Amino acid sequence: MNPLWPRGIEVPLPMKLQTLRDALIHELRDLYSAETQLTKALPQMAKAASHQELSEAIEDHLKETKEQVERLKEAFEILDVSSRGEKCEAMSGLIEEGKKILGEDAVEEVRDALIIVSAQKIEHYEMAGYGAARTFAQMLGEEEIADLLQTTLEEEAATDEKLTDLAEDIVNCDARAAS
Secondary structure, three states, X not given: OOOOOXXXXXXXXXXXOOOHHHHHHHHHHHHHHHHHHHXXXXXXXXXXXXXXXXXXXXXXXXXXXXXXXXXXXHHHHHHOOOOOOOOOHHXXXXXXXXXXXXXXXXXXXXXXXXXXXXXXXXXXXXXXXXHHHHHHHHHOOOHHHXXXXXXXXXXXXXXXXXXXXXXXXXXXXXXXXXX
């Protein structure tokens, strides 16, 4: 029983985190859960977007996300560990927040602006996780894993930049005009 929880409530204890390798595995599992959840959420976001460019950007990122899941699987193989871990509650919360936006009674152009905000919150969360995991891998001499994570980190940053450009050049201007 976890002593931090009230009696009678069963809460699974997390893996022991005693080494930097444990921390790397923990982060990789968190990212794997996050990316897996995201592959289910992105199609809904793309469908809800009224701007063709935004919908296409989200669909492109879905393809990348699927490749990122494969890279994470490769990292687990290198480490000879399972990808199985706890559900990433942070990503779950970010996705739920995004779903609320999709369900709001909003002008299409304004909804698109908020879809970008939601997507960028997700990107920033992922970049933080990938950056930390990459650094852990580098410090452990796991250069192959570090390279895999760096590739993904660059993709996440490029997606964030693409979303910013889309917001600044088109979507936010249209949202302002629609107001």
